Amino acid sequence: MTNQHNEHPWEVKSPWITPFNVVAALIVLVGIYLTYLRFTGGLAAVTNLDDNYPWGIWISFDLLCGVALAAGGYTTAAACYVFGIKKYHAAVRPAVLTAFLGYALVVFALHYDVGQPWRLAYPIFVQQGTTSVLFEVGLCVFLYVTVLFLEFLPAPLERLGIKRVRNIMIKLTLVLTVFGVILSTMHQSSLGALYLILPSKMHPLWYSTHLPIYFFVSSMFAGLSMVIFESTLSHRWYHNRMDKSHLEGTPHVTFGFAKAAAWIMAGYFFIKFFGVVLNNNWAYLNTFYGMIFSIEMLGFVALPAFLYIKGVKTRNIKLIRWTAVLTVFGIIFNRFNVSLVAYNYHLPSEMKYFPALAEIGVTIFVITIGLIVFKFIATRTPIFYELPEYKGSH
Amino acid sequence: MNRRKFLGAIGAAGLTITGAGKVLAGEKPVMGAAVKDVEGLPDSYAVLFDSNICIGCRQCEMGCQQENQLPEPDVDFHDPRIFEQTRRTDWKTYTLINQYDDEAPGVGWLYRKTQCMHCLEPACAHSCFVKAFSKRQDGAVVYDRKVCVGCRYCMMACPFNIPAYEYHIALDPLVTKCTFCEHRLLDGREPACVEVCPVRAMEFGTRTEMLNLARRRILDNPDMYVDHIYGEHEMGGTNWLYLSPVPFPEIGMRMDLGTTPAGNYTSGALGGVPIITAFWPVLLVGAYAIARRKDKIAREERDQYVSRMIAQAGPEVGRKLAERLSKAQELDQAAIEEEVRKALAEAAAKTESEEAH
Ligand code: SF4
Ligand code: SF4
Ligand code: SF4
Numbered sequence: 065m066t067n068q069h070n071e072h073p074w075e076v077k078s079p080w081i082t083p084f085n086v087v088a089a090l091i092v093l094v095g096i097y098l099t100y101l102r103f104t105g106g107l108a109a110v111t112n113l114d115d116n117y118p119w120g121i122w123i124s125f126d127l128l129c130g131v132a133l134a135a136g137g138y139t140t141a142a143a144c145y146v147f148g149i150k151k152y153h154a155a156v157r158p159a160v161l162t163a164f165l166g167y168a169l170v171v172f173a174l175h176y177d178v179g180q181p182w183r184l185a186y187p188i189f190v191q192q193g194t195t196s197v198l199f200e201v202g203l204c205v206f207l208y209v210t211v212l213f214l215e216f217l218p219a220p221l222e223r224l225g226i227k228r229v230r231n232i233m234i235k236l237t238l239v240l241t242v243f244g245v246i247l248s249t250m251h252q253s254s255l256g257a258l259y260l261i262l263p264s265k266m267h268p269l270w271y272s273t274h275l276p277i278y279f280f281v282s283s284m285f286a287g288l289s290m291v292i293f294e295s296t297l298s299h300r301w302y303h304n305r306m307d308k309s310h311l312e313g314t315p316h317v318t319f320g321f322a323k324a325a326a327w328i329m330a331g332y333f334f335i336k337f338f339g340v341v342l343n344n345n346w347a348y349l350n351t352f353y354g355m356i357f358s359i360e361m362l363g364f365v366a367l368p369a370f371l372y373i374k375g376v377k378t379r380n381i382k383l384i385r386w387t388a389v390l391t392v393f394g395i396i397f398n399r400f401n402v403s404l405v406a407y408n409y410h411l412p413s414e415m416k417y418f419p420a421l422a423e424i425g426v427t428i429f430v431i432t433i434g435l436i437v438f439k440f441i442a443t444r445t446p447i448f449y450e451l452p453e454y455k456g457s458h
Numbered sequence: 459m460n461r462r463k464f465l466g467a468i469g470a471a472g473l474t475i476t477g478a479g480k481v482l483a484g485e486k487p488v489m490g491a492a493v494k495d496v497e498g499l500p501d502s503y504a505v506l507f508d509s510n511i512c513i514g515c516r517q518c519e520m521g522c523q524q525e526n527q528l529p530e531p532d533v534d535f536h537d538p539r540i541f542e543q544t545r546r547t548d549w550k551t552y553t554l555i556n557q558y559d560d561e562a563p564g565v566g567w568l569y570r571k572t573q574c575m576h577c578l579e580p581a582c583a584h585s586c587f588v589k590a591f592s593k594r595q596d597g598a599v600v601y602d603r604k605v606c607v608g609c610r611y612c613m614m615a616c617p618f619n620i621p622a623y624e625y626h627i628a629l630d631p632l633v634t635k636c637t638f639c640e641h642r643l644l645d646g647r648e649p650a651c652v653e654v655c656p657v658r659a660m661e662f663g664t665r666t667e668m669l670n671l672a673r674r675r676i677l678d679n680p681d682m683y684v685d686h687i688y689g690e691h692e693m694g695g696t697n698w699l700y701l702s703p704v705p706f707p708e709i710g711m712r713m714d715l716g717t718t719p720a721g722n723y724t725s726g727a728l729g730g731v732p733i734i735t736a737f738w739p740v741l742l743v744g745a746y747a748i749a750r751r752k753d754k755i756a757r758e759e760r761d762q763y764v765s766r767m768i769a770q771a772g773p774e775v776g777r778k779l780a781e782r783l784s785k786a787q788e789l790d791q792a793a794i795e796e797e798v799r800k801a802l803a804e805a806a807a808k809t810e811s812e813e814a815h
Binding site for chain 1: 546547548581583584585586587588589590605606607608609610611613614615617619621622623624625626627628629630631632712714715716720721723724725726727728751755
């Protein structure tokens with residue numbers, strides 16, 4: 065990576081026909097076709113869901129992983145504005161934008177999954193099922209998307225030159241950040257709490273009354289790792305759109321976040337370990353499920369925590385970046401384990417669920433839309449740079 | 459906002475969401491998590507199914523299909539080959555009979571009927587985020603298709619794997635399950651399946667009556683029955699009760715569900731208190747790690763300033779500044795800048811006076 069930077073990142077133009085655009089366009093076409101199938105043939109036309117598996121990868125990946133990986137928004141904003149670590153400032157806008165798009169896509173993807181998408185707001189506005197964990201998830205996600213939108217708003221407002229509104233939004237930053245952290249705490253943990261009501265269907269290694277805590281704590285290092293991972297990608301693709309302070313801030317973000325993630329992962333490892341001790345689950349470790357559980361805990365929590373520490377100690381930015389990828393995969397592995405492997409573990413294998421190709425296709429379609437919109441916004445608004453007139457004013 | 463205040467805010471926010479709530483419908487709703495207060499709706503309707511009596515004729519399945527105008531079944535109601543597999547409920551089938559002995563299909567001696575258990579504290583109702591499912595005072599767990607969002611969390615939550623879904627329907631697919639013939643209950647009539655059973659394998663009455671009847675049967679014929687009324691306490695109790703000649707797992711009924719009502723598993727988490735107390739230590743460790751890093755950055759920044767000073771104003775000034783800064787370890791950004799300004803001013807004054815000479 066060079067240390068040169070573009071003095072006028074807002075003037076960069078990108079060509080229309082690029083490999084990314086072509087592939088993205090193809091995926092979108094397939095996605096539109098799958099959308100047609102979904103809304104004319106029902107869920108059966110595109111998914112392998114059945115009465116025993118009402119939730120498939122659209123929940124496991126799009127909802128559970130999507131929300132966990134979008135946790136970079138609240139962690140970065142909190143680190144910068146609540147804990148006052150201004151060196152992370154450069155990371156805030158990309159992280160908030162990613163989080164906003166992440167959550168927006170979660171909501172978008174849910175329109176495919178639920179039977180009556182036009183009633184998605186019913187739980188909030190028509191009849192509130194307050195005893196349901198899903199109600200808490202829904203309410204918090206709804207509020208948090210709004211918060212993230214407001215947090216993101218200054219970027220386009222600066223671009224459009226709507227100064228007055230923009231300055232009001234900037235003044236709200238701290239309030240929004242704190243509100244965002246509270247909402248995130250609640251719904252990140254509630255996603256784990258969703259599974260509390262079905263103990264009889266969950267494998268004991270993953271079922272615990274502490275599931276909400278596990279989900280919340282893991283969302284923190286998921287978010288931090290995602291920010292590292294993303295900044296790696298952004299630097300590859302958007303290097304010429306970054307200004308000096310963004311480029312200079314990135315190593316601080318990478319090392320600081322790696323260290324924080326390692327600490328939290330160590331804590332996570334131990335509370336999960338004590339979970340095994342408390343529930344006396346030793347006997348299960350020696351089974352197939354125990355093996356998967358051990359891989360998850362050792363290979364995707366302990367190992368990356370160790371590698372993060374090593375990377376920070378030896379100032380090895382490359383190692384940290386790869387560790388971030390490993391951690392992100394670990395989070396996906398964990399959410400899949402909870403929602404698909406541990407769930408219905410007692411069913412015979414021929415009754416188990418495996419996603420249909422079209423189902424995976426829709427998920428890829430949703431991710432692609434995210435990338436397209438991210439690109440659209442990041443190339444048009446001050447995300448990786450500050451416009452001269454607003455320099456240092458937020 | 460300082461760290462303590464901030465954590466307090468999170469704690470307070472967690473506490474505002476509480477778990478207990480109503481899942482009972484009707485004019486006299488009671489709290490869902492506290493149905494014990496009404497002693498398991500003793501006067502609500504209940505059905506007692508006796509596996510000792512059922513002959514596997516599937517008349518009940520047919521009665522249900524006709525009463526509820528369900529689609530024609532895939533396999534004819536008189537075809538015994540249906541017993542070759544163990545089935546569950548689906549969108550066409552609110553209730554079904556499975557055979558659990560080793561005899562040829564349809565000529566065995568051990569059958570059990572499956573349908574919604576009509577739990578006293580239904581997991582489906584507790585989990586629904588729009589209250590599409592609710593428990594009626596008369597015992598029926600009913601579904602409101604006009605508000606259902608189709609999220610299928612109820613299906614995830616039901617410990618008896620009862621609700622099914624119309625996956626093949628594109629617009630307005632519904633969650634389907636036995637309704638306890640809710641329309642008939644309103645007139646005090648027994649459900650269709652109970653009525654059509656030729657051998658009276660099911661009895662209908664209040665929950666207290668059915669429990670007493672079950673007890674009497676066990677007492678009168680202790681070697682015909684296992685000494686357990688399934689549904690008396692399972693998952694907090696149900697309005698459909700079962701008697702069996704063999705241990706219940708042998709007729710596909712789990713004995714490890716426990717007696718805790720489903721809602722109790724989540725009320726703690728929704729209450730928020732345990733989460734907040736438990737994640738605090740971890741959060742603080744994270745915050746601590748970040749804060750430490752912050753101090754380090756501050757130190758680095760200070761060092762950067764010092765070296766820049768040395769470059770700008772000569773080694774003499776730089777050394778002095780470094781000395782002064784190292785005395786005050788805890789300087790923040792503003793204080794550092796102040797020191798730098800002073801050092802610069804001093805240096806400038808010095809140069810001026812030198813030039814004047
Ligand atoms: S058996 Fe399942 S569907 Fe029926 S009331 Fe109980 S939780 Fe609801
Ligand atoms: S599918 Fe319908 S009834 Fe079931 S939980 Fe969702 S909204 Fe409620
Ligand atoms: S009608 Fe009665 S005897 Fe026949 S299968 Fe149903 S419950 Fe059993």
